[in-house]
Amino acid sequence: MGIQGLLSALKSIQTTKHLSEFSGQTIAVDAYVWLHKGVFTCATELATGKPTTKYVTYAMEKVRLLRYHGIEPYIVFDGGPLPAKKHTEVERKRRRDEQRAKGNLLASQGKHSQARDCYLKCVDVTPQMAFQLIKALRAESVQYVVAPYEADAQLAFLERQGIVSAILTEDSDLLVFGCKTVLLKFDSVARTVISISRADFASVTSNSSDSNGISLVGWSDTQFRAMAILSGCDYLPSIPGIGLKTACALLRKWKTPEAVVRHVALEGKKSVPKGYLNQFKLADNCFLHQRVYDPSTERLVYLTDVDPCGWDDLTEAYIGGDLERTLAKRLALGDIDPVTLEPMVDINPGYNPSSRVLRNLDNGVSPSRKSQGKSKSGSKSRNESILNFFGPNPIIPPRPKSPTSKPKVYAGRASGKRTLAEVMDQDVAAKKKRRTPLSAPASPTTSSRFFVNPLVSDIRRTSSGMTIQSRTDAGLETENLASSEDEVESVHDGDSLVAHGYPVTELEDHSSSNVEQEDGYISPSASMSRVEDEFSSPSNRPFADDADDNFGADPVSSPVAVASVFRPRRLSRSPSLVRAGSLDKILVHDSPVPLPNKLSTTKPVVDLKECLDHDASSDIDYSGSDNEDSTPPYPSPLTPVQTDTNRVDQSEEIEDDPAEEGLRANALRTQAVAAGWRNRWAHEPSYPKNVQSSLKRRETNITPTGRHRQLRINEDITSAPRVTPRLAVNPIRGRKSLSFLEETSVKSTGKGNINVKTLDSDVENVSHSTEVRNRLERFCYS
C-alpha cells in the first residue's frame, strides 16, 4: 500500500540516476523487493513445493550488479509482523491460499499456463526463503540484517546512522520514516534508479502545484508524516474520503492533525472513526519509534528515542516489543525465524552457496571487493573466525553439484551475455575517469575494476564498530557440523567480534588500503559533501552542465555530486549546507533528524543547532509571517519544542557512554520531549474508557503473542490466543481494518524482554508446534 499517490505527487522531484553515480557508497536494499520479484522466476516450483533457489539467483544477480558498479549493498530483510499490519497479512494470506488452490485445480486439469498465473498470485516470500538468500549473501560477504520488525524502519535507521547513504526499495513509506534519499525502480538493464531526495521536497510545489496541489514547502517532518498518515498508510486507513491531496490541504489549513480531525468531525460530512486520533498517534509512533536492530550495539533500539512520558504499554507493544539481546542478534543474523522466534529452518540445506565461493577464493578468483582480491593470501589466517561465524548454520560439506553455480560469481562475469551492458559500463568508467578521478580509478577492463578499484572495496566503518569485510574464506570445507547454539556461543566469546560476527581481524587485513577506503567513504572534499540546498531545485543542480556524458537518456548528475556518503559532521562543517537555496524551502527536520555518528561528532551540539537555527530562520518561517501569499502561515506549532528536542537529542548523542552526562541529557530531553508531546497529544478528545481498556487488552497479546512465546508456554494450546486476530472491522467501511481494537483474552506478562532460556526450552517443548506451524505457514513478508 504505502502512501497512495505519494510517489506520483513527488514526480517532479524524481530524478533518474545511473548506478555509477553511487559508486563508493553503501546502499541499503529492501530485500523483499528482489525476493518477491525473484519468486516469479520459480512460482510454479514454489507453489507446488519443489525445492528451488532461483529467487536467490535473481537477488544475487542484483547484488553483484550493484557491486559491479562499486556500490556496497546492505540487504535488509523483513522481520516479524508488526501488530499494526497483522490484518493485512491475514488478508493476503487468505488470497494466496485461494490462488494456490485454484492453481492446483487448474494444474490437475492440465491447464498449466493458467495454473501458473494463479501460482504467480500466490507466491510468497517466507523467512525460510529469505534465509536461502542470506546464505548466499554470507558466502559473498554481503552485509545484511534481518529487521526485528519491518524492514522499512530498519532501512531508515541504517540511513540515519550513516551506515548507508541511500535506500533502495519500492515503497514510498520510507519517506515517511524520514529517509533522505530513497531509490526506486531499480532497472537492472538500464542500470538506473529513480531517486527521491528529501532535500527536494520543498520544490515539489514549484513544479507541479497546478497539476497536483500538494506542496510541502515549509513543512516539518512531523507535518509530512501527518499528511501521510491522514491520507491513509499501512498502519491506519484514512478517514474515508480523505486522500493525499485533501490531507495536505487540510493540514495546511489547520496545521495539526488534531485540528484537522476536529474540524473534519465538526463539519460532519465525513465520518471520523472512533478513536481515530488515538490511532493516529499510534501510527505516528510506528513511523517514529519502531523497534529496529542497531548493528553497532547489537541490540534493539527505537528508531527514534522515545519520550518516557506519555509512553504506555500499548504504544510499546505496538511499535514492536523488545527482544533479549542474544535473541535480537541471532534474529538479525538470520539464525532465528523472526516470526516464530525459533531457530531458522533451512528449507534447502542442499543449497550451500558458500562452498563455491570459497573454492573460488582458493583459486584466486576473488570478489570484486578489493580487500579480498588483493590479499588472497590473507584468507587462511581467518579460518577460525570464519568458521565461528558460519557456525550457527550447519555447514554442509561442499558438494560439487552446487546448483546454479559456475565458478564465476561476480557480476559482469557471471552472466556472459551482457555485451551491451558491458560496453555501457566501460563507457561510464571511461567517463568517470575523465571527469572525476577520485570517484573511481576507473579501469578500462572489468577485471581490473574488480581487483584494483579501491572503491569497490568494503566500506570500513569504524564508528559503528562494524566492518563489512569478507567472511568468505577457505577452510569451510573442513567445517564440521556443530550445534547451532554452541556455535553461537563461540561467536560471542570470540575475540571482539563486531556486528554480524565479522571478525575484527579483517580490519587489519585491509588497513593498507584504508586511506583510500576512507576517502571513498568520506566525501572527497568539502565541496562535494551532499549539498542539499543546492540540489533542492532540479534546475539548480551543480554539475548539471556536464550531463552530456550520461549515456542514459535521463538527466544524471555528476558522480561527483553524489560521491559522498552521508556524514553528519559535514553538516556542521559547512554551514552552507543548510543555507536555503534561492527560494526553495527545505523541510524542517524535527525528531527524525539523522543523528551524528558517535565518532564523527566533534562538536555537533553547537554546530547542528546552528544548522537548525539557520534552517529555521532562512528556510522556514516559524514566526508565522507568510511565506506565500495565498497559503496561510504554516509554522509548525510544534517547532520550538521540536527544535529543542533536536538539540537535546543531539546532546544525548554525543556522550555515547552512559555517564552522568547522559542522565542529565536524558532528563533534559525527557522534559523537552514531554512538553512537546503534551502539546501534541495531551488534549486529545477523551475517547470512551472502554476503548482504552480494550486497547490495553489488545496490547497484551499484540507483541507478546507475536513475539514472546513464553506467554503460551504453559497454556493449553486450544485456549491459546488466536494468532489470527479477530479483525475489528472498520465500521465505516469495509476497508482494511484497524487491528488496534481487537480484543483478546490473554493476560499479558508485560511487554518485557523475552528470556532466551525460556525460548529455548520452549523450542524443545514442541507441544505447541501446531500453533507454531500455523504461524509459520501464515507468515509472509508483507
Add this chain to the structure above:
DNA sequence: TCAGACCCGTCGT
C-alpha cells in the same frame, strides 16, 4: 477535482 475500486505487471524465455 478527488477518492477509490479495479486490474495489470512484476520473471524470463
Add this chain to the structure above:
DNA sequence: CGGGTCTGA
C-alpha cells in the same frame, strides 16, 4: 507494491 484507468461523488 506502484501505476494506470475508470467511475462516482
